[in-house]
Amino acid sequence: MAIQKTEQQAREEILSMVKEYCDTYHNVKKPFQEGDRIPYASRVYDSAEMCNLVDSALEFWLTSGRYTDQFEKQMAEYLGIRFCSLVNSGSSANLLAFMALTSPLLGERRIDRGDEVITVAAGFPTTVAPIIQYGAVPVFVDVTIPQYNVDVDMLEKALSERTKAVMIAHTLGNPFDLKAVSAFCKEHNLWLIEDNCDALGSEYTLDGEKKLTGTVGDIGTSSFYPPHHMTMGEGGAVYTDNPLLHKCVRSFRDWGRDCVCPSGRDNLCGHRFDGQYGELPKGYDHKYVYSHFGYNLKATDLQAAIGCAQLEKFPSFVERRRYNFKRMTERLLAAEAVADKLILPEACEGSDPSWFGFPVTCKNGAQRSRIVPYMEEHGVQTRMLFAGNLTKHPCFDGMRAAGEGYRIVGSLENTDRIMEDTFWIGLYPGMTDEMIDYMAKTLIEAVAQ
Numbered sequence: 001m002a003i004q005k006t007e008q009q010a011r012e013e014i015l016s017m018v019k020e021y022c023d024t025y026h027n028v029k030k031p032f033q034e035g036d037r038i039p040y041a042s043r044v045y046d047s048a049e050m051c052n053l054v055d056s057a058l059e060f061w062l063t064s065g066r067y068t069d070q071f072e073k074q075m076a077e078y079l080g081i082r083f084c085s086l087v088n089s090g091s092s093a094n095l096l097a098f099m100a101l102t103s104p105l106l107g108e109r110r111i112d113r114g115d116e117v118i119t120v121a122a123g124f125p126t127t128v129a130p131i132i133q134y135g136a137v138p139v140f141v142d143v144t145i146p147q148y149n150v151d152v153d154m155l156e157k158a159l160s161e162r163t164k165a166v167m168i169a170h171t172l173g174n175p176f177d178l179k180a181v182s183a184f185c186k187e188h189n190l191w192l193i194e195d196n197c198d199a200l201g202s203e204y205t206l207d208g209e210k211k212l213t214g215t216v217g218d219i220g221t222s223s224f225y226p227p228h229h230m231t232m233g234e235g236g237a238v239y240t241d242n243p244l245l246h247k248c249v250r251s252f253r254d255w256g257r258d259c260v261c262p263s264g265r266d267n268l269c270g271h272r273f274d275g276q277y278g279e280l281p282k283g284y285d286h287k288y289v290y291s292h293f294g295y296n297l298k299a300t301d302l303q304a305a306i307g308c309a310q311l312e313k314f315p316s317f318v319e320r321r322r323y324n325f326k327r328m329t330e331r332l333l334a335a336e337a338v339a340d341k342l343i344l345p346e347a348c349e350g351s352d353p354s355w356f357g358f359p360v361t362c363k364n365g366a367q368r369s370r371i372v373p374y375m376e377e378h379g380v381q382t383r384m385l386f387a388g389n390l391t392k393h394p395c396f397d398g399m400r401a402a403g404e405g406y407r408i409v410g411s412l413e414n415t416d417r418i419m420e421d422t423f424w425i426g427l428y429p430g431m432t433d434e435m436i437d438y439m440a441k442t443l444i445e446a447v448a449q
Contacts, residue, residue, distance in 0.1 A: 011058055018054045022047035032434045040357065040381045040426030041227030044317065048309040056305035063263055067304035074311050075237055081215050083246035084239040085253055086304055090197040090223020091126035092297040093236035094167075097193045097219040098130035100238075100248035101165060103292060109191070111136055115164040116407070118190075120150050121390040122415040123169050127195045128390060131167065132405065139163070139407045140391060145361055145414050146346045148385065148422075149176035155184045158409040163188065169195035170213050171385075172424060173229075173321070173356040175204045175348045178216045182206070185217075192217030197236070200229040201318035201354030210352075219245060224307060227428070229321070229354060230314050232307035235299050248292070256294020259286045318354040320429035324436055325355040328427065331440035341366035341447045359385055359424040361417065366447055368421055374446035380425060380439050388419030 005013070027046055032038075056067055068086050076084040087093050101111045111117070113135035119128055121140040131138045141154035148171040155166075166185055170176055185192040196202075196214030200222050203210050214220025219242075222228075224235035238249050251257060258277065261268040266287065276282045277289045332338045343361040347353050362368050372382050387393060389412060391400070399405035425439055 011055070014058065015051045015055060018051050019047040022050040026050070032432055032438070034438055035379050037379045038381060038426070038431070038435050038439060039428075040383050040424070041428045042430050043226050043231050044313070044428065044430040045231075045306075045310070048312065049306045052305035052309045053302060056301050059301070061301050063300060064298050064304070065264075065301040067301045067308055068299065071304040071307045071311070072237075074308065076239065078311065078314070079212055079215050079220075079239055081220075081239050082241045083243070083249075084237055085246070085249050086299045086307075087236045087238060087253060087297045088299045088303075089234050089297075090221060090225060090228070090236040091129075092295075093197070093221035093223065093238045094126050094193075094195060095130045095295075096238050096249050096252050096297060097221050098134065098167060099252045099292075099294075100219065100245050101191050101193075102134060103248040103251075105244060105248060105291075109164070109189070111164045111191075114162065116160055116162045118155065118158045118163060118166045119168050120415070121408075121412055122148065122385065122388065122418050123171065123195075123390065124197070124386045125390055125393075125395070127167060127169050132399075136164075137162070137406060139409060140412065140415075141409050142412050142414050143171075143418070145417065145422075146343045146359070147174055147176075147348050148172065148345070148359055148418065149174060149348060150181065151414070152177045152180040152184070154410055155181070158407075159188060163190060165191035165193065167193040167195065169197065170199035170202060172345075172359055173199045173202050173353045174345065175199060175202050175213050175351040175353060177348055178204045178211075178213070179206055179350065182216055191219075194220045196220045197223035197228065198356040199354060201314065201321075203352040203354075204348070205350045214239060215241075218242060219249075224303075224310075229317060229356065230307070230310040232299070232303040232305075232310065235303045235307060251292045252294040253297045254294065255296055256290045256292035257287065258289040258291040261287065317429040320431075321355050321427050322352070324427040324429070324431055325353070325358060327433065327436045328358050328440055331437060332443065335440075335444045335447075337448050338444055340364055342443075355427050357383070357424040358427055359422055360443075362421040368423055370449065371443070371446040372423055374449060375425070375439075375442050378442045378445075380442050382423050382425055385418050385422045385424060388422075389415045392419065 072084045116137045122143045142151045194217040199213045202213040219240045222237045224232045
């Protein structure tokens, strides 16, 4: 008679088969040959991610669970920060980070409708969308080239009596001038949100101490969409050292509820039925008391399981991105024609970027409209620098026509140049030396044509 397996034995057998499947069918990569398609980004994973994913599926705990708890703890430890909240995307992370600053719990420092938030137009729309959707006013300032980050000389000019915060991203992994921006925010008692979605692992030296981007401001955000520095499919995170902001983030993430008990655990505080809230009856179930107009932006444990395996590899991802950037730079600097025709990227002073991509800006007659098609035709995927100038997009048509809803300080000259002349190629950690060298060769050819 066959001996029945225990649940643990069955699970171990399944996971062993998953590992074999992944190693056989996913982790076997053919050598790169010139002309093969090189995407600007791709997932880098092995059987650890797949086994974690299946392990979570076997538990069938479909919402946030033990892997979520593990990821939030390990992510906070990596960042050296107290609180981390996993969410379902980087865009949701930006939404939560901003909405946390609108909480009545913040008193006079809360952002009200009509208050202003300084940002840039040369970026990704979901850095700005929460500001507009809430009814606050984004104030756009220009960026610098070749850092592609906020022009800190414009901050004072953008300041008004209604300014409450600065919300900007570290562009393609290159940190913005955190020393100048954080000093500006402290001087004027402004909140600082670091959109760190494209810069996880980047370092900045502040007052002699190395800090990871996303941890200098009041709140940082990350994205774990497949092209980003690490992935869990869809996913994101919000992190902060401020316990009050953490409480606001968790409330807005979890339907706006006042209760802090995690899913599946009731009456953790022991006061579920004895409180008085608003005009509700005394003793109303605290699990159904709402202190904010919130959302459900939690991730699943399936996503978190992948993220836990990715975090183990993450330091090597950062190291490879820096290596790829250095190799690409060396290859392009060695080509005389490129130096005359392209502006190559430069890291912010005092920083060590975890480069998301390699941005270039055309000059001296070089035309993006000729270079980009050549590269695409030869297998190298390219991308624009996100929105270019976000205020020129159709989503701004109504506000532009009405002449309200946002402010522009200065001419946005560099922002418009980026819209016309800038593009970027990838540096993801799965790229080999042969792929980097081919991309450099193709770019040199494209410039010379």
